[in-house]
Amino acid sequence: MVNYIWVGMTIIGLIFAAVNGKMKEVNEAIFHSANEAVTLCIGLISILVFWLGIMKIAQDSGLLEKMSSFFRPLVQRLFPEVPPGHPAMGYILSNMIANMFGLGNAATPLGIKAMEQLKELNGGKPVASRSMITFLAINTSSLTLIPTTVIAIRMNYGSASPTEIVGPTLFATFISAIFAIFIDRYFYYRRSRKEVK
Amino acid sequence: MQWLSLLSLWMIPVLIAFILLYSIWKRVPSYESFVEGGKEGIKIAFSIIPYLVGMLVAITVFRASGAMDFFVNLTKPLLSAIGVPAEVVPLALIRPISGNAALGMMSDIISTHGADSYVGRLASVLQGSTDTTFYVLTVYFGAVGIKKMGDALKVGLLADLVGIAAAIIVVAWIF
Secondary structure, eight states: OOOHHHHHHHHHHHHHHHHHHHHHHHHHHHHHHHHHHHHHHHHHHHHHHHHHOOOOOOOOHTTTHHHHHHHHHHHHHOOSSOOOOOOHHHHHHHHHHHHTTOOOHHHHHHHHHHHHHHHTTTTSSOOOHHHHHHHHHHHHHOOOSOOHHHHHHHHHTTOGGGGHHHHHHHHHHHHHHHHHHHHHHHHHHHHHHHOOO | HHHHHHHHHHHHHHHHHHHHHHHHTTTHHHHHHHHHHHHHHHHHHHHTTTHHHHHHHHHHHHHTTTTTHHHHHHHHHHHHHTTTGGGGGHHHHHHHTTTHHHHHHHHHHHHOTTTSSHHHHHHHHHHHHHHHHHHHHHHHHHHTTTOTTTTTHHHHHHHHHHHHHHHHHHOOOOO
């Protein structure tokens, strides 16, 4: 999908440039923006190194694990099919915590592990179970505590207050997570009604 | 919205202090752990270079050619009627598909309009409060061989839609 969008944008742009007689601008834009992209990534290094360093400390000291157990009772209610103490629950919780702290790279393997366990709980069928859909709904609504990369980019472009968006982001993400759970439940009850009929 | 800006200001320092003190209490080699994690940060920064170069070039070609203005003007009356600045529409559209592509669009919006502009703030919150549904779906389900996704895609995309709406409302309300 992203392939089509990417090629589409470039080709449509080139056609518009030909029609509007803006080839000169487009030529400059290509080289200027490529250069800017690399500069931007270099600028991201500082905050990524700092934040992932801090998060690694939290992981090594067992703080992330501690937080998982704090959220356990709440999450247990969201996944009624997963027995308490089942490894799936541990992976789901650590994945959510890692996501909250913006550790995308650490979160992905944990998420895959959680999926494996959920598949086993579902008898190994190649069909998405209720818990899997709930897990994805929560995952894609992305509870974020610290949007590291966003802060870094704002810093890069000279924002007077790069972190001012932390509160609003937290607020928005919280609303969307709650709604994601409701949407998930709505579709679940719709499914189970159909199955009864 | 005093408490939210206060929260924004205090959350990061307090969190860092807490993590550091906790690690001392647990006798973790904090500095070594920090360096270890930091190395991962360098890897990530370098690995997103090709994504950003590809996307930023495509977007600037799209914009410099006048194509972006054409499409934005096309949708503007409808969107401004419901309070959405047309500049963030491309970002909202690509966010569920590719996080790195969205990152490119977000930085493009911020460099054009300024980080502290209304659109810049909205783009920042939008990027932080939604996720790449298609990517997560593909990776997680692909890795364990789930072929029938059920309602997962519908639920994920609806959740994204709510995230986008929430970002717009919260930003309009606070800033």
